[in-house]
Each structure stands twice: as C-alpha cells, then as structure tokens.
Amino acid sequence: MNFFERKSTARIFLIICVFLSLLLGCGASFSRMAGKVEKAYAKGEDGSGYCIASDIDSLYEISGNINKIAKKYFDVSDSYVSALQLARGQLKDASSIAEKKQAKLIVDSAVEAFYPVLQVTAMSETDAKYVTRLYYDYREANDKISHDSYNSLAAAYNAKLNVFPANILHKLVFASPFVTFDK
C-alpha cells in the first residue's frame, strides 16, 4: 500500500502539524509580549522616551560627575574611585537588560559606599554642595526606575510564563523571563 495512503501516516502527520503550529503560535505570542516589555524598557510604554534606559544613562552621567569631583580630592588609585570607575565601565559595556541591571546594582553600591566618605572629606563649599546635589539626583533617578511601568509589564509577563502550559512551552521556544528594577 502506498505510504501516503496509510492512516497511520496521516495520523503522524497530523500530530506533527498540530505540534509545530502550537510551537509556532506560542513563539509568536511570546515574542509579541516580550516586544512590548522591551519597548517599555527602551522607549517607555507610551513611546514618549521616558524610560528606564534613559534613567540608567542619567545614573551613568551622575556617577561620572561624582567621580570627577572626587578625583580632585582622592588619588586615582584610591579604592573608592577605582571601584566607581570600574562599575561605570561595566554599566557602559552591558548590553542586555539583565546585564544592565547587574551593572546598575554594582554602581549603586559604589555610590552608596563613596558618598559617606565624600561627606566627611574636606572640600570646597561648592564641591560639597555639588556632591550632595548629585547624590540626591542619583537617588531620584533610582526612584524613577523603581516606579517605571516596565516593572509591572515585566512582572505580568513573568507571571504568564509561570502558568501551565506556558511554563513548559516557553522553554521550547526559548522565551526567557525579564528582570525587574523594583526597589
């Protein structure tokens, strides 16, 4: 009997088609959802440009300004200065969202560690005011990051990935959860 005329062949083919279409459909819908989350990160949920990516750039600039003032009173090889410099370098080199988050946390630690030291360091009144203002600007940028709508979108996406059958299917289509920037 011809191979294509067998019922078993038809059944196998049907099963393969159903499985493939399931995978493709899941992949497409995960990709669409992930695209919205990535857009919220890079451009803001409403596309306005107010987003975590721009806030992280602000953190990078502010920490750079803190380092500039610090270099007037500390040696370049100082542990706090080099730690902040290294952390900023990692933040600049980070490409994915997860890497950005990791690098941001390192910069946060470096700034939080350095600020009390700078407060007790003898410096000009102008520089002391600059350091204080920059530190609060840094803190403000972190506040905005924690309130950004990206966090709720990413949390909703991750929650969907944990529900059956998405918790199995997302591994087959290589859809991974997003990190959040909550406090």
Place this chain on the structure above:
Amino acid sequence: MKTCKKLLASFLLLIFSVIFIALPISAVTIPQYSSAPNELYVTDEANILSGQATNKIIDKCVKLYEDYGVTLTVVTIDFLPDGYDSEEYAYEIYNSWGVDNDGLLFLVVAGEYKQWIATGNSLTNKISGGELTEIIYEYFPDYNFDEDFDTAILGVVTDVIALAENSYGYIGNNDNATNNIVSPETSYDTLVTDEEPASFFDFIIGTVFICVFFGVIILIVVLIITSIRRSARAPRRAAPPPPPVNGGKYYAPRRPYRPFYTPPVHHHRPMSPPPPGGFGGIPPIGRPNSFNNSRPNSGSSSAGRTGFGGSSSRPGSSSHSSFGGSSSRSSFGGGGSRGGGGGRK
C-alpha cells in the same frame, strides 16, 4: 461525606472572608482635595497651617499657574501609611489626583518629620531632585527645627516657585496650560514611531506557519481527489483461474461487488411456439429474475440559509475636555508623575 462537605464549606468561607477582609486593607488611603475654587492648591489634613499662611500659599500657586502654567499643590498629613516612605506616597497621591504633567506636589508628613516634592512628567528633566532636596533641607533642617510650619512651608513654596519660573518661560494668561508632555532631549526621540515594524523572527514564524498550513490543506485535497478517482475507476476483472488439471473443480469467475449497480432490465421475447411436430431448437436462455431496484431519489433539500448579519454600531467615543486657562480651578487637568523629586524620605 457530611464531614467533608462541612470542611469544604468552612474552608471556602475562610478563603472568601480573607479575600474580602484583605481587599480594603491592601488599598492605600489617599487624601481628597477640596473641590472649592482654588482650594485644590492646599490640602491641610494635618492642620498645621494657619488660615493666613494657607491663603498666601494659594495666592502664590494661582499666580504660578496663571503666569507659567505650572501647578504646585501642598499636602500635609500626620503619618504615612504602612509600607510607604514619603517619596512613594507623594507619587501615589500625584497619580491618584491626576496632577498636571507640569506640576509639583509638596508633601509634608508632620508626625514623622518627612517632606517630599514630587515632580510631574514634564518637569522631571527641568528641575532636579537634588535642587528640591536642598531647598527642603534649608527650611526643614536635620536639627533644631522650631516647629514653625507656616514659615518653613512658605519658604519652600517660594523657592520652588522661583525654580519653576527659571525652568519655564512666562506665558502671561496661561494660554499653554495644557498637559503637554515634553519629549526629553535624547536620542530616543528618533526611536519613537507610531507603528512598530514586525521583527525578523515574527516574519520567519509567520512565513513558516503559512507554508505548513497551506501544505496541510493541499495534502488533504490531494488525498481526497485521489480517493475519489480510485473509487470511480472501473474495477479490474480478476484473471480467470487456470483450467483444472486432472479433474479439479472449476469455479466460475466471481462477479465484482457493485452494490449500487442496477443491471438493465431485460424484456424477454416470448418464446416462439414450438414448431409443429415436437420441440426443436434450444430456447434462448433467459436471465434469472431480475430485481428492480430503483434507486431512491436522493432529494436534495436545501435549507435556505438565512445569513444574519448586522452592523454593530459602536458607541460614539466621548470627547475629553481638558481644564486649564482660568484662574479659578476646582480640579486638576490630569497628568502623572514618574516618581522621583527630592526631599527627606
């Protein structure tokens, strides 16, 4: 069985009661601003401001709004709700009230000595949190605060207004008091598009999916056509068996199975009378009784399809009217804050 039902009922009751009790507890209480004209600029729930100071603050805020289109509102409370610091609570109030995008909300928590100024979406890049924090620490120092809230709050309001005036141009009669979001001056402006182009991955998936789908359709159609052809083809006659050898039995070839075949009806000629003088000749062999199966008429009943269709009319969208432009205000124009600002957490 009865015990199980009781247990289930009590469990469900417990779950529902937890849900209904938990719901109100989880929602944070937001103070309400007064809807009286211009009283939305000061909400003194902690009752720490005198009437004179309140009126001065309102006058300053009205003038700021009229001249620069910036909304400044002052809120005083006694204590923060559980789980909130001053920044988060100010952010909640700001977005709950829909304070303008060009706005500032100054929160004073009298009982906990905390202060925060939250900025709207449009002001967030014009006035930095550091500047606002400096102002707050100037009038609310870490030590030796003399509990004169009137002077401290008025001082903060005056300095914040000066900052806002430097950030915004004078607009006179507040012609531009709308909720325009100012795009930040970053390269992200070029990334803003109305329609998001499909990614390459989406394109590939879509193409493969369409190919598979149509492939399946075509295969099914081919299989159907093939099976129809097979059934329509005339059946092959089986080859007659070889003649028997040495007295084997001979079976006549089997007629093929044709259930819907109706053999033609033969009308037999009447037998010719025997020739006189006896029988002669071989009479024609007639067919056996023919059955007269008449095919049942397959009546095709076509039910009339009544297609239904209809146009669903969408309700008309209501137009949104924005406030602004007059000196007497009883509500905010709607906007939001991304968080941030400055102060003491």
